[in-house]
Amino acid sequence: MKTKYILPESLDKNSVPQVYEQCSKNEDLLYLDFSRVVSIDSAGVALVDYLKNKIPQLQLLNISDSITETMQTFKTELVPETDSRKENYFERIGEKTVEFAKSFKEALFLTADISFWSFISIFNRKGHRKGAVVQQSLLIGVDTLGIISLLSIILGLIIALQSAAQLRQFGANIFIADLIAIAMVREVGPMMTAIILAGRSGSAIASEIATMKVTEELDALRMMAINPVRYVMVPKFSAITICMPFLVIWSTAIGILGGLVIAVFYLDLSVTAYMTEIFEVLTLKDILVGLSKSIIFAWVIVIIGSYFGLNVEGGAEGVGKVTTKSVVVSIFMVIFFDVIFSLLYLGG
Amino acid sequence: MEPIIKVSNLTAKFDSTTILSNINIEIFPKQITVILGKSGCGKTTLLKNILKLYTPSAGTVEMFGQDITKMDEESLETILQKIGMLFQNGALLNSLDIYNNIRIPLEQHTNLPDEVIDRMISAKLKLVGLENAEKMLPSELSGGMKKRAALARAMILDPNILFCDEPSAGLDPVTSANLDKLLLKLKKQLNMTLVIVTHELASIHRIADHIIFLENGKVGFSGKLAAVMQSNNSDIKNFFASGKF
Ligand SMILES: Nc1ncnc2c1ncn2[C@@H]1O[C@H](COP(=O)(O)OP(=O)(O)OP(=O)(O)O)[C@@H](O)[C@H]1O
Ligand SMILES: [Mg+2]
Numbered sequence: 001m002k003t004k005y006i007l008p009e010s011l012d013k014n015s016v017p018q019v020y021e022q023c024s025k026n027e028d029l030l031y032l033d034f035s036r037v038v039s040i041d042s043a044g045v046a047l048v049d050y051l052k053n054k055i056p057q058l059q060l061l062n063i064s065d066s067i068t069e070t071m072q073t074f075k076t077e078l079v080p081e082t083d084s085r086k087e088n089y090f091e092r093i094g095e096k097t098v099e100f101a102k103s104f105k106e107a108l109f110l111t112a113d114i115s116f117w118s119f120i121s122i123f124n125r126k127g128h129r130k131g132a133v134v135q136q137s138l139l140i141g142v143d144t145l146g147i148i149s150l151l152s153i154i155l156g157l158i159i160a161l162q163s164a165a166q167l168r169q170f171g172a173n174i175f176i177a178d179l180i181a182i183a184m185v186r187e188v189g190p191m192m193t194a195i196i197l198a199g200r201s202g203s204a205i206a207s208e209i210a211t212m213k214v215t216e217e218l219d220a221l222r223m224m225a226i227n228p229v230r231y232v233m234v235p236k237f238s239a240i241t242i243c244m245p246f247l248v249i250w251s252t253a254i255g256i257l258g259g260l261v262i263a264v265f266y267l268d269l270s271v272t273a274y275m276t277e278i279f280e281v282l283t284l285k286d287i288l289v290g291l292s293k294s295i296i297f298a299w300v301i302v303i304i305g306s307y308f309g310l311n312v313e314g315g316a317e318g319v320g321k322v323t324t325k326s327v328v329v330s331i332f333m334v335i336f337f338d339v340i341f342s343l344l345y346l347g348g
Numbered sequence: 349m350e351p352i353i354k355v356s357n358l359t360a361k362f363d364s365t366t367i368l369s370n371i372n373i374e375i376f377p378k379q380i381t382v383i384l385g386k387s388g389c390g391k392t393t394l395l396k397n398i399l400k401l402y403t404p405s406a407g408t409v410e411m412f413g414q415d416i417t418k419m420d421e422e423s424l425e426t427i428l429q430k431i432g433m434l435f436q437n438g439a440l441l442n443s444l445d446i447y448n449n450i451r452i453p454l455e456q457h458t459n460l461p462d463e464v465i466d467r468m469i470s471a472k473l474k475l476v477g478l479e480n481a482e483k484m485l486p487s488e489l490s491g492g493m494k495k496r497a498a499l500a501r502a503m504i505l506d507p508n509i510l511f512c513d514e515p516s517a518g519l520d521p522v523t524s525a526n527l528d529k530l531l532l533k534l535k536k537q538l539n540m541t542l543v544i545v546t547h548e549l550a551s552i553h554r555i556a557d558h559i560i561f562l563e564n565g566k567v568g569f570s571g572k573l574a575a576v577m578q579s580n581n582s583d584i585k586n587f588f589a590s591g592k593f
């Protein structure tokens with residue numbers, strides 16, 4: 001192979017790939033001839049620097065002053081990589097555990113903070129903007145009402161349809177009402193509302209707070225001697241506490257309506273028989289348990305959304321990350337609390 | 349004269365990187381103190397540590413004679429009400445229009461009637477040259493307009509101390525000169541103490557009483573504007589010779 005390589009007229013980002021290809025394959029390369037080169041850009045400089053580094057005895061021939069000047073300007077020096085020691089498996093587990101304990105503690109503090117200020121705000125309206133609670137309630141309610149209605153009626157239909165065939169075999173048609181009533185009031189209503197709220201309002205809360213954090217809006221509030229928890233989070237907390245029971249009642253009612261359709265058209269029950277059975281089977285306790293757990297779900301959603309929002313790292317891409325995380329975690333926590341509720345009321 | 353702010357042995361770190369080490373600063377009332385330094389040297393970090401937005405790794409900050417680093421929330425809020433801060437990026441609440449942004453402190457900390465509030469807001473907006481921006485959202489303003497709206501918000505309660513992080517960055521020379529006039533008026537007519545980070549040489553000459561020059565995480569120079577011009581420090585010389593870094 002030749003020891004001398006003649007560089008093209010312009011050594012720029014268009015010609016560099018080809019030159020790189022040929023030069024890095026050439027084991028014997030000793031001289032780079034610049035005689036034809038009239039222009040060079042930063043890609044060209046980087047290539048020459050790379051080759052000089054790779055082949056220490058490399059010499060540059062016939063290089064003009066203007067090219068030398070450009071080479072000076074774009075001179076590249078690789079920052080030596082600081083070798084970070086790889087952590088072993090157990091160290092990583094330990095670190096994660098400590099991190100988890102820390103975030104758990106922080107989340108608890110945040111919960112205490114939000115609950116405290118929400119309680120205070122019942123008596124003292126200062127601390128957040130006038131009309132903020134109403135505005136947030138409308139946002140949460142209007143945002144989710146449509147999708148909750150749609151899914152509730154579909155779920156009511158599905159549950160009724162799935163069980164109708166079984167019940168018909170035994171001539172136990174009327175029990176469709178019991179089944180729908182209990183399922184909707186105790187489980188499906190609260191749970192589905194919570195999951196939709198986590199997806200729509202929880203994510204909105206997380207991303208709004210995270211954005212406020214990265215754009216320093218929360219710091220700015222702090223500098224105005226305003227407590228960000230009180231100003232930003234409490235109205236959301238109050239709003240969701242107010243909205244949630246209504247949404248759950250609505251969702252339950254619509255679900256029962258869905259069951260009614262199947263009961264009437266597939267099981268040949270009358271509307272009155274179905275409704276009478278519904279009201280007979282439902283106890284006040286069922287309704288209260290359903291509503292109280294839905295309020296717990298609502299709190300879980302706000303607190304987790306706020307927590308992840310506050311702990312955003314980085315800029316805009318961090319906001320997206322914590323938003324996704326908050327939705328996943330709050331759905332998980334909703335199901336977790338549902339299990340706890342089920343255990344508490346086992347047999348009841 | 350007693351300093352109104354006294355920073356002692358302040359050290360600031362991000363994770364393990366030390367940004368500021370052992371900073372000692374005194375800021376005197378009714379003066380304009382200008383903080384200078386290369387981009388990225390830690391001026392914003394210093395302001396945020398002084399204001400307890402970041403917790404200093406070491407050191408104390410006294411304001412109005414009280415140590416705020418160990419202060420409880422309630423007392424701190426009382427002090428913060430006497431302070432205004434203009435953030436480098438403005439930090440207006442994006443969900444509210446300019447009027448409502450400026451209204452926040454008035455609504456939260458005073459019992460003023462709406463008629464007075466409205467007049468105060470329009471007066472402050474006029475001072476920063478944004479008479480017609482009340483109904484606009486921050487996203488509808490230019491960078492320099494956002495800055496000025498944020499300044500109006502920072503000074504709406506006529507604070508005793510006003511911190512400004514690069515108030516004139518991104519402004520044309522005329523607007524910038526008007527802004528300096530405003531800052532001087534605030535000092536003279538309202539007895540305000542101002543702490544200002546700026547790179548604008550012209551502006552420094554117009555407004556600075558006292559200069560603090562940050563260098564390699566330390567205070568490289570602190571003194572009167574006249575004295576800083578005599579300094580032998582090569583970075584300071586470069587700064588005043590070139591105008592800008
Ligand atoms: N949130 C952060 N996390 C980690 N490092 C940071 C963070 N914010 C700032 N830094 C680092 O601290 C140093 C000082 O930043 P700072 O914003 O205080 O500079 P500055 O003097 O205000 O610069 P400029 O004049 O450009 O505004 C920089 O090196 C920056 O990399
Ligand atoms: Mg800065």
